[in-house]
Amino acid sequence: MPKIVDWEVRKDSILEATWRVIARDGLANTTVRAIAREADCSQGFFRTTSTTTGYPRLGLLLSHRRVRERTERKVKDLRGISALRIAMQEALPLDTERELEARIEVSFWGRMLGDARLVDLGRSEVDLLRDRLRGHLVEALDAKELRPDLDLELATQELLILIDGISVERVHFPKFVSPSRQLELLERRLSAIQEVPVP
Numbered sequence: 311m312p313k314i315v316d317w318e319v320r321k322d323s324i325l326e327a328t329w330r331v332i333a334r335d336g337l338a339n340t341t342v343r344a345i346a347r348e349a350d351c352s353q354g355f356f357r358t359t360s361t362t363t364g365y366p367r368l369g370l371l372l373s374h375r376r377v378r379e380r381t382e383r384k385v386k387d388l389r390g391i392s393a394l395r396i397a398m399q400e401a402l403p404l405d406t407e408r409e410l411e412a413r414i415e416v417s418f419w420g421r422m423l424g425d426a427r428l429v430d431l432g433r434s435e436v437d438l439l440r441d442r443l444r445g446h447l448v449e450a451l452d453a454k455e456l457r458p459d460l461d462l463e464l465a466t467q468e469l470l471i472l473i474d475g476i477s478v479e480r481v482h483f484p485k486f487v488s489p490s491r492q493l494e495l496l497e498r499r500l501s502a503i504q505e506v507p508v509p
Contacts, residue, residue: 324349325372332369333410340369367431370418373411374435377401381442390453391500394446394469398496401439401473403480404489412477436470443469447503456503465503472499 327349332340345368346353381400385393403412422428444466450456456465476495479487487495 324351325368325375328368329372329376332414367428369414370431370435373414374438376407377411378438378442385446390446390450391455391504394443394450395496395500397442397446398469398473398500399493402476402492402496403487404492409480409484413481416478416481439473440466440470457505460503468499472496 324345328340328345331344331348335344342353377400381397384396384400388396400408403409418428418432422432444462447456447460447462447465451458451460451462472495476487476492480492
């Protein structure tokens, strides 16, 4: 019989179980019951714990954690534009794994509209990505890789919007944003912030 578990103690295994169910059954067919069975815990856990509101939250947390871990590994010895490019690529739906992450993200936005409890989580997760992108922009600016007149806040927002826009299009209209087109759009944006303005 499934056991009642503590979220903090079993967080990693529950997130991994969520990912396995989503990957196996698809997001639309993922249920709390299936995750609880996969994680060997009670469905009641998902209703009573104050740290989760079910699989949408779990899916988003794991998806973002995977992106952050991949990014950390790949930017370990990089800074500035080089690190920024990697961080952006890891957040874009360029392959099957990242496309699944995009589907989880887009699905989560829809659920946020009907569940105010998810809004704070969504905001805090976006803030983590915003801080990373802005940090790489600051590094690039200090290394004189960017236009000296660049508005860092605006540039950060444009990068976030690029990720979100491509993610939505890839989920709903995949033929318009192939991996090569995604990279082309990214390079156009990076080139724009590196150009020296004409006097």
